[in-house]
Amino acid sequence: MSWIRENTLSWFQLMCVQVIKTGHIPRHIAFIMDGNRRYARKNKVLKEEGHAKGFDKLAETLQWCLDLGIPEVTVYAFSIENFKRTKDEVDALMELARKKFQRILDEKEKLMEHGVRIRVIGNTTLLPQDVQELIAKAMLITRGNSTTFLNVAFAYTARDELVNAVRSISAGVREGRLSATDVTESLIDRSLYTGEYSDPDLVIRTSGEVRFSDFLLWQLSYSCVYFTDVLWPEFSIWHLLAAIFYYQRSYVDVQGIKKLHKCVAERESERVSSFVTWLNNTREDELINLGGVC
Ligand code: FPP
Numbered sequence: 383m384s385w386i387r388e389n390t391l392s393w394f395q396l397m398c399v400q401v402i403k404t405g406h407i408p409r410h411i412a413f414i415m416d417g418n419r420r421y422a423r424k425n426k427v428l429k430e431e432g433h434a435k436g437f438d439k440l441a442e443t444l445q446w447c448l449d450l451g452i453p454e455v456t457v458y459a460f461s462i463e464n465f466k467r468t469k470d471e472v473d474a475l476m477e478l479a480r481k482k483f484q485r486i487l488d489e490k491e492k493l494m495e496h497g498v499r500i501r502v503i504g505n506t507t508l509l510p511q512d513v514q515e516l517i518a519k520a521m522l523i524t525r526g527n528s529t530t531f532l533n534v535a536f537a538y539t540a541r542d543e544l545v546n547a548v549r550s551i552s553a554g555v556r557e558g559r560l561s562a563t564d565v566t567e568s569l570i571d572r573s574l575y576t577g578e579y580s581d582p583d584l585v586i587r588t589s590g591e592v593r594f595s596d597f598l599l600w601q602l603s604y605s606c607v608y609f610t611d612v613l614w615p616e617f618s619i620w621h622l623l624a625a626i627f628y629y630q631r632s633y634v635d636v637q638g639i640k641k642l643h644k645c646v647a648e649r650e651s652e653r654v655s656s657f658v659t660w661l662n663n664t665r666e667d668e669l670i671n672l673g674g675v676c
């Protein structure tokens with residue numbers, strides 16, 4: 383299945399989508415897609431089939447988000463912790479990634495038509511070389527798009543992301559690009575993989591587990607959190623609408639808390655701006671080295 387599906391909603395579901403759109407719609411939703419293996423056990427199919435069904439559900443969910451006018455989605459597709467699973471399962475997930483990132487290259491026109499930009503966040507050096515190259519190509523060919531953003535956390539944990547940011551900053555200080563006094567909350571924020579992205583307004587975790595499992599710990603500080611018991615492959619438009627309805631009911635409180643904690647933006651020094659630009663260019667060069675000029 384491709385990343386963007388044709389519309390599968392009935393007229394009644396589309397009408398409910400229109401009703402919910404009369405309220406506040408989150409601009410960025412993050413998903414912890416959990417429960418693929420329990421779904422496989424429940425339906426007496428292989429784990430790999432559970433993950434494949436999980437991908438199909440991701441494609442369907444992206445279409446719903448497009449229908450709802452949600453411009454940014456981040457999904458937790460593979461945690462660094464997931465490398466500890468059996469070799470067979472890790473290999474199957476890598477094979478699924480190979481197939482799906484290749485699909486982005488084969489279906490470039492469709493993504494261009496919807497203006498979808500794919501960004502992968504994570505320590506991708508931990509992945510097989512061919513998967514790294516496919517990911518780089520997928521990011522490069524869609525980098526001119528700016529209508530909808532799909533951020534895929536792959537070989538990701540939040541702690542690893544923070545370590546990576548701190549290492550980049552300390553190298554910046556060592557090489558004289560930064561001074562120790564430049565290290566602020568804002569500099570750390572801008573040095574994360576998500577430095578240029580918005581923070582999620584709403585995070586949804588499926589399968590009844592009520593934890594973040596090292597996902598976007600920095601970025602979720604003021605997000606609305608919604609846990610649901612449904613297993614990810616069984617997630618439906620009704621679950622998504624229920625989560626958005628919950629967000630709408632919490633909207634005033636969450637906005638109030640956000641305002642209270644919003645740090646007063648300090649004017650960024652020339653040195654910090656140059657460092658952030660240098661860091662982004664370095665990351666872009668790494669992508670081009672892997673994916674070639676697209
Ligand atoms: C969690 O369920 C799910 C995963 C570890 C993998 C999620 C991956 C996908 C939905 C496919 C996405 C693929 C790409 C290429 C973006 P689990 O395995 O932890 O299931 P359990 O909680 O029932 O054990």
Ligand code: MG
Binds near residue numbers: 417418
């Ligand atoms: Mg799980």
